[in-house]
Amino acid sequence: MSETVGDWLGMVHGLYPKDQAASWDHVGLQVGDPGAEVQRVLVALDVTAAVVDEAATQPGTLLLAHHPLLFRPLSSLTPETASGRTALRAAQAQVAVAAAHTNLDVTQDGAGTSQPVASCLGLQEVRPLTTGLREGGRCKIAAFVPPEAVEQVVDAMAAAGAGVIGEYERCSFRVRGTGTFRPSEHADPYSGEIGEDAAEEELRVEMEVPRGRAGAVVRALHEAHPYEEAAYDLVPLIEGAEVGLGLLGRLPDPTPLGEVADLVRERLPAPHLRVAGDPQRPVTTVASVGGAGDSMIPAALGAGADVLITGDLRHHVTLDALELGFALIDAGHHATEVAAMPAWRERLEAGARRHGLTAPVVASEVATSPWR
Numbered sequence: 001m002s003e004t005v006g007d008w009l010g011m012v013h014g015l016y017p018k019d020q021a022a023s024w025d026h027v028g029l030q031v032g033d034p035g036a037e038v039q040r041v042l043v044a045l046d047v048t049a050a051v052v053d054e055a056a057t058q059p060g061t062l063l064l065a066h067h068p069l070l071f072r073p074l075s076s077l078t079p080e081t082a083s084g085r086t087a088l089r090a091a092q093a094q095v096a097v098a099a100a101h102t103n104l105d106v107t108q109d110g111a112g113t114s115q116p117v118a119s120c121l122g123l124q125e126v127r128p129l130t131t132g133l134r135e136g137g138r139c140k141i142a143a144f145v146p147p148e149a150v151e152q153v154v155d156a157m158a159a160a161g162a163g164v165i166g167e168y169e170r171c172s173f174r175v176r177g178t179g180t181f182r183p184s185e186h187a188d189p190y191s192g193e194i195g196e197d198a199a200e201e202e203l204r205v206e207m208e209v210p211r212g213r214a215g216a217v218v219r220a221l222h223e224a225h226p227y228e229e230a231a232y233d234l235v236p237l238i239e240g241a242e243v244g245l246g247l248l249g250r251l252p253d254p255t256p257l258g259e260v261a262d263l264v265r266e267r268l269p270a271p272h273l274r275v276a277g278d279p280q281r282p283v284t285t286v287a288s289v290g291g292a293g294d295s296m297i298p299a300a301l302g303a304g305a306d307v308l309i310t311g312d313l314r315h316h317v318t319l320d321a322l323e324l325g326f327a328l329i330d331a332g333h334h335a336t337e338v339a340a341m342p343a344w345r346e347r348l349e350a351g352a353r354r355h356g357l358t359a360p361v362v363a364s365e366v367a368t369s370p371w372r
Helices: 005-015 049-055 082-092 115-121 147-159 211-224 257-267 294-302 315-323 333-338 341-354
Strands: 028-031 040-044 061-065 096-099 124-128 132-145 173-181 198-210 232-243 247-256 274-276 282-292 307-311 327-330 361-363
Touching: 005 028, 005 061, 005 096, 005 198, 005 211, 005 341, 028 082, 040 049, 040 341, 049 061, 049 082, 082 096, 115 247, 115 257, 115 282, 132 147, 132 211, 147 198, 147 211, 198 211, 211 232, 247 257, 257 274, 257 282, 257 307, 257 327, 274 315, 282 294, 282 333, 294 307, 294 315, 307 333, 315 327, 341 361
Parallel strands: 040 061, 040 361, 061 096, 282 307, 307 327
Antiparallel strands: 028 096, 124 247, 132 198, 132 232, 173 198, 247 282, 274 327
């Protein structure tokens, strides 16, 4: 059975829910047909003409990028703009293009864009810089099933993507109860008599479901369930783990700001790094935000950070931070995020295995940094 763009995006949105993206963001499928077959997934930071050409070398490639190709609203799709030209190029080459942007930024699974700085500095006690509860990424289905049909229903829902918790599959919770009903004259009941009250032993079967697979799981339930009308509940889940933008952590030992910058320059790597602050200032607590993060300076200050490491720091914002006694390191938008791509690819591979998707996930070999 062939895999489609829709199958892959269902898995991706289970890992990185679309509603976790910022309200101004544009994530998900941007170019292509959800029903198109996928033979390969190419992971890239940016969608450029060169990356599209790389994707087009193999038919059936889904180009999954961190930065959306279509970010600002378009009034027309023509070669007059860079994004329009690249989108047309992708469409003509039958390359599907999708993005996971700020919905990837908020993760804390080691594949978020703020993680590389924390890893290269060996930060301890790492937690999200801004916190909230993740919701909407997963839901729970509770189906009411006669005992003799439980295994076939669980098998069907598991095959559609339900019941995966970490590295465990076909996870369910079951409790016995009694279902009551009265079949109408137009019913075709599995048990009971027309017009008479009936009570039957049933099992309440609960399984977790990625939101992107909810429709497929409900269809599988209906197909496998012996009742004419399958009763079920589908409810969103709020995950207990705190998530948010950026990370905050402590260095193993107080370290001068200049030495912290050198470590980031060497280990990230970030060859175009800039430092604002006294190089001899001791640093203990570090905040990191992948990409453009100077809007997070108030949060970093409020969390007690000594320095914020991010990219695209603006002149006046930096001056204001220095006046408040805060240090900043601009490691570059590209450098802070491209280092997260390998972990993201591994996370996608693991998600694909759990969902039975077999197309290879490969990293783009095209360098997209504009700086030389």
